[in-house]
Amino acid sequence: MNVNAILEAAAQAAPAFARTTPRERAGALVAVAEALDAARDEIIALGQEETGLTEARLRGELNRTSQQLRLFAEVVVEGVYLDARIDEADPDYVVGPRPDVRRVNVPLGPVLNFAASNFPLAFSVAGGDTAAALAAGNPVILKAHDGHPRLSELTGRIVTEALTKAGMPDGTFAVLFGREEGVEALRDPRVRAASFTGSTHVGRMLADIAASRPVPIPFYGELGSVNPVVVTPQAVAEDAAGLAQAYVASVAGSAGQLCTKPGFLFVPSAEPLREAVIAAAQDVPPHRQLTAGITAGYQERREAVLKADGVEVLVEGDVRVDDDGLGWATPTITAITLAQLEAAGESVLDEAFGPLSVIVEYGDDTAVLPEVLERLFPGNLTATIHLAADEDPQAWAALLEVLARTSGRVLFGGWPTGVSVTAAMQHGGPVPATTQDATSVGTAAIGRFLRAVAFQNAPQAALPPALRDDNPWGIPQRRSAAGLSSSWGELTGRY
Amino acid sequence: MNVNAILEAAAQAAPAFARTTPRERAGALVAVAEALDAARDEIIALGQEETGLTEARLRGELNRTSQQLRLFAEVVVEGVYLDARIDEADPDYVVGPRPDVRRVNVPLGPVLNFAASNFPLAFSVAGGDTAAALAAGNPVILKAHDGHPRLSELTGRIVTEALTKAGMPDGTFAVLFGREEGVEALRDPRVRAASFTGSTHVGRMLADIAASRPVPIPFYGELGSVNPVVVTPQAVAEDAAGLAQAYVASVAGSAGQLCTKPGFLFVPSAEPLREAVIAAAQDVPPHRQLTAGITAGYQERREAVLKADGVEVLVEGDVRVDDDGLGWATPTITAITLAQLEAAGESVLDEAFGPLSVIVEYGDDTAVLPEVLERLFPGNLTATIHLAADEDPQAWAALLEVLARTSGRVLFGGWPTGVSVTAAMQHGGPVPATTQDATSVGTAAIGRFLRAVAFQNAPQAALPPALRDDNPWGIPQRRSAAGLSSSWGELTGRY
DSSP states (O other): OOHHHHHHHHHHHHHHHHHSOHHHHHHHHHHHHHHHHHTHHHHHHHHHHHHOOOHHHHHHHHHHHHHHHHHHHHHHHHOGGGOEEEEOOBTTOTTSOBOOEEEEEEEOSOEEEEOOSSOTTTTSTTSHHHHHHHHTTOOEEEEOOTTSHHHHHHHHHHHHHHHHHTTOOTTSEEEEOOHHHHHHHHHOTTOOEEEEESOHHHHHHHHHHHHHSSSOOOEEEEOOOOOOEEEOHHHHHHHHHHHHHHHHHHHHGGGGOSTTOOOEEEESOSHHHHHHHHHHHHTOOOEEOSOHHHHHHHHHHHHHHHTSTTOEEEEOOOEEEOTTSOEEEOOEEEEEEHHHHHHHTHHHHSOOOSSEEEEEEOTTOGGGHHHHHHHHOOOEEEEEEEOOTTOOGGGGHHHHHHHHHHEEEEEESSOSOSOOOSSSOOOOOTTTTBSSOOOSSSGGGGGGGEEEEEEESOOGGGSOGGGSTTOTTOOOEEEEOTTOSSSOOEEOTTO | OOHHHHHHHHHHHHHHHHHSOHHHHHHHHHHHHHHHHHTHHHHHHHHHHHHOOOHHHHHHHHHHHHHHHHHHHHHHHHOGGGOEEEEOOBTTOTTSOBOOEEEEEEEOSOEEEEOOSSOTTTTSTTSHHHHHHHHTTOOEEEEOOTTSHHHHHHHHHHHHHHHHHTTOOTTSEEEEOOHHHHHHHHHOTTOOEEEEESOHHHHHHHHHHHHHSSSOOOEEEEOOOOOOEEEOHHHHHHHHHHHHHHHHHHHHGGGGOSTTOOOEEEESOSHHHHHHHHHHHHTOOOEEOSOHHHHHHHHHHHHHHHTSTTOEEEEOOOEEEOTTSOEEEOOEEEEEEHHHHHHHTHHHHSOOOSSEEEEEEOTTOGGGHHHHHHHHOOOEEEEEEEOOTTOOGGGGHHHHHHHHHHEEEEEESSOSOSOOOSSSOOOOOTTTTBSSOOOSSSGGGGGGGEEEEEEESOOGGGSOGGGSTTOTTOOOEEEEOTTOSSSOOEEOTTO
């Protein structure tokens, strides 16, 4: 199908899909999950061939993909996401006589999602953005990433067939191929919102297109992140070798092609970690990179870091390009003092999408860390602090405040790679980590694809089911009763 | 103070203000409300002088202004807006072992609000955006509207003094004067979000500035709206004279300088309303317009409508400009057939900010209304339908679906002017009504000035109070317990 046909089908499907009941839509999401699970072996085999990711990684990713569809099915049936509010009419309301007003979240219409390269399942055709947008009741047009076209085609067919079998309208889901086609769709008035996972450069370009349309649309981009990790002097003293090993494992996993890879490790000095870092890195076999484009970008960034003033190489690593043009990388771990990092600027600070990380030696003066972190790392998906077991976090209050202000998720110990799909997950963060500081992982991600509408003095028969007094969907309704002095009432429904 | 000093003070205040407890912040909001109420007579007198609005209107508006500060105080203490979520660690979680993750909404930092001309209190210095942004914990920089500088100065002084007395940090609130100063502030990296109420032209220009900053920020603009009202043939037959009188009253109130003024009234034919419209309009005395700029804009739009092909004048009305350059307007009511409206295009369709409204005669063919309304009126704050008492709303389902898709509030009967400040109010709508389809009225408006942060495996002492197990603020916490098969748990706290 060409772009126009896909968009027209999505626009046609939108009203009917928006009218589906929560149970119908939840059933469709579960049907997609089951269809993906049933095609597991075919999907994994093709994914390994096209992306070079390991079987274990892809099996985990497929499990995440189908389970997150099921989680969103639960979210839909539960109905908290609708934020249904009912103000009873009240002639004695404090701000003046009040009509009956009822407000509910509704879908936006067709959503365009640009799939990621590095999660060919969980951030791609049937990934988190698709699950969230469909759960909210929006048709989805999925712009496939050109790093895994065959897998996208296969997954897209499975999703479309499952939705059709579940009775969803034709046009509820489609896969679109081609960069120009993606941009054409982004400019089209039938598209009402877009999401993207990828580089800062491309994301910002697409965000500008979305903002400069005659009718701008929300654009949720998840872009670059370098995920600083700060280790206190006491935490290094407690277990330098353990830290070093876990650090290398987090940097090297999936060849560093993760948006949460720890790009910078802040320690007083690299010396206590040196031996263990080198030993751990030597054990990491070469890992294939996802695409030739990623290899080229990584080679350029790696060379820029290696030749920057003050950069010391702990583990040189390498990138070899095979006969097919595909890169194979081993970890590169460098060190630099904080003063030299500030002098080096972007050449070292910019994200290197691959298994490279920089150990920053901050020396004795921990008092400068809050200001430095806020200035050098203004927006990240994650920020991590490692404290010693008996260390008082209040001693680091100023730094913790900066980490919370400059990132979407603050970790205490552990490593930022491995993002759990839960109710409380925030996979967002200030610019440049994302364009709108909204989460693209976890059940809160549904909020990106909704808008609110209020109905004033509507007869019951004209109200959306979520706002009716008989509450046919059994969802939570927040009711502000007449006669109270405030606008706020009590939750009714099943609480 | 110059722009830099104001912004620096706001940036300095931000962390301390964000740390205030809900009760401290609520107390400060109530203190501002009390200070405004105490200065009532001085405020009203100055407001009448500067804006030409009536005493009754300004007294009502001041009541709304102080009561909505109190409503936001309740919202803050209640804490639902924090959306606190706690995932207990769970090694057996369906998507893989889960750490302890906790997520809460936090303030953004300094918010810049551009005040409106037409609500010198409720959408100005101490208005809804200020209340929502302060409630969320953000310092506010208020760009005063040049239509009422002395009132802005007075109100600003009252707000600042009350906040200081209530113990809030210096820099929590300031008033900024001057258009260039406003744009300079919008470009400044210390400003983290902005809001605006005004014209589509200026709003879009400011939105583009916000989007093109090196670090773009959310920009919530409430722009133009023409608020179509559709009357069914049966409803006209039921009470044409009553409709006509109430319509003129809604158009003429505050000289039509309301964002929810009904700009278009759809009826089968203007004939049954003609006599009552003319009679009602004759009773409306001239009303002063807010500023010379509004008068000039209104004159231009009024002339364009009057000379458009097919426009029939029911009530000509006029605009007289007095010696001070201020305009005095009486209602202008015109009629046009649907076919002629389509032919006339923007010259008639664009908003006329003043007491002008167009009666659109749709004739016998009601089936075309959904398509026409969606195409001609793609984004409005409100859309209204008048049904006869015994009319089945299901017969109008297609039109109702369009009205809900193209507006923020759908009214059944009544008139869109007069927006209630409640939990369920939505004062938003698709572009061009607003830039982000978020509400600027009602308690849900607080959501515009928040972002979410997650904390992973944090010790209790390092968590924000809203996420601690001992829940010191007594707010609702959504807890996903370990051992459940789903990510979703039960609400704890006081429900």
